[in-house]
Amino acid sequence: MxxxxxxxxxxxxxxxxxxxxxxxxxxxxxxxxxxxxxxxxxxxxxxxxxxxxxxxxxxxxxxxxxxxxxxxxxxxxxxxxxxxxxxxxxxxxxxxxxxxxxxxxxxxxxxxxxxxxxxxxxxxxxxxxxxxxxxxxxxxxxxxxxxxxxxxxxxxxxxxxSENYEFKNQDAQGKIGGTSWTYAKGVAEDSYFSPGEIEITLTTENAVDLCLSWFDGDKITFEVPKQTGVYQLRDYWSGDDENYSVSIYSSSESSTDVATWGAIEIIEVDELGGTISGRIDATGGSDNFINGYFEVAICE
Known part of the structure; x- marks a missing residue:
């Protein structure tokens, strides 16, 4: 560190x-x-x-x-x-x-x-x-x-x-770039780089169909397997084969902080209903952290 x-x-x-x-x-x-x-x-x-x-x-x-x-x-x-x-x-x-x-x-x-x-x-x-x-x-x-x-x-x-995490009973919220942030909608798409994984984006956007929208505001993105389970966040240099992290993007600062403390839980993958639900506890520092529940739309 x-x-x-x-x-x-x-x-x-x-x-x-x-x-x-x-x-x-x-x-x-x-x-x-x-x-x-x-x-x-x-x-x-x-x-x-x-x-x-x-x-x-x-x-x-x-x-x-x-x-x-x-x-x-x-x-x-x-x-x-x-x-x-x-x-x-x-x-x-x-x-x-x-x-x-x-x-x-x-x-x-x-x-x-x-x-x-x-x-x-x-x-x-x-x-x-x-x-x-x-x-x-x-x-x-x-x-x-x-x-x-x-x-x-x-x-x-x-x-x-660094091995600890605690999911809070709330909608996903926290801070991005030192400014309060609350989750509204998000999407999940097949990962371009890692077969079998999904890329999830959490935003404050309330567009009717985020799968057809481009969002350039503050957002949270991460990739995890497309299956239920808890995925511990780890530093790339940890030596672990599974190095999950969360990118926290601040539009006002045009910068991305990478959170390697915490965990992501995928609670349900509903292919029929077209949604994925889960919880996140990701910390990148005092100005960049997120914790709580999310449900995102699966984009085809």
Whole structure:
């Protein structure tokens, strides 16, 4: 994901010399907060993924930007990130210059591209909830008097959440390009590229016969097998043979966001009545998501 790659890039940028020589740790019972380059900083959202470099570690990012989808949204700004073992426990910060190993926390300022590598303090992982996709912990990371973080954190466990979905009992609705969107009518046509699959388009259009109409407004499109079942959305790079995704097109921005979180359920294929009904839960970020029921016309 974007933030994982960002963490790796940021770590290689410039960093100041560590000025803090005090040891030990003292976790404060508060939302993680502190200072970055002399500016106050407070945790608003966070994410955790399995590390790309070590299967036994999490990569955790703490952001000062609030987001309902921290695993999907690209969040910039000053931030704190670190890798840590996937086991509940306390990990004291340290760095072995001779071996180039240790447990550190990077305190990053975006405007100066400054990485301050904290080696004083500790991080505690207090809970790993693999059902609800949440990781909780505490942090006391100190670099100097202008760069330090202390308090509690709770972040989204992205590897678990990416497998979760929840269909809401409502007509399909959500946001496209940050604007509220509600489904009106849609169509299903045989896929041009994948035999045995159908391409479904959901729109706000109320035309009498969408099969004979061209709709260029905000719309949702996806391809799934022409049979009942639940189809999990997955990233193209997931390695899974079945990589279903949802394209969310914003006409005002002339752009398409691809949702790879969630699922689509085809409930009924009524060839006689000429309709397909189903449910969708697709998330492409805070500004692009859709959830609820749909019924579309089968176009011959």
């Amino acid at each position: 974007a933030f994982v790659a960002l963490s790796a890039i940021l770590f290689t940028q410039c960093s100041k010399e560590d000025e803090n020589t005090s040891g030990g740790y003292d976790f404060m019972d508060q939302t993680a907060q502190g200072m970055i380059e002399g500016n106050t900083w407070t945790l608003k959202s966070g994410s955790a993924t399995m590390s790309n470099w070590d299967d036994g570690q999490f990569s955790i990012n703490l952001f000062e930007i609030e987001s309902d989808f921290p695993c999907i949204d690209f969040l910039g700004g000053d931030q704190v990130f670190f890798s840590i073992d996937t086991v509940v426990g306390i990990y004291q910060l340290n760095f072995d210059l001779s071996g180039g190993t240790g447990q550190t926390v990077t305190i990053f300022q975006e405007s100066t591209v400054m990485n301050n590598i904290a080696t004083d303090g500790a991080v505690e992982i207090t809970e790993i909830d693999r059902v609800n996709g949440v990781i909780k912990g505490k942090i006391d990371a100190r670099f100097d008097s202008e760069n330090y973080i202390n308090g509690n954190f709770e972040v989204a466990f992205c590897d678990i959440l």
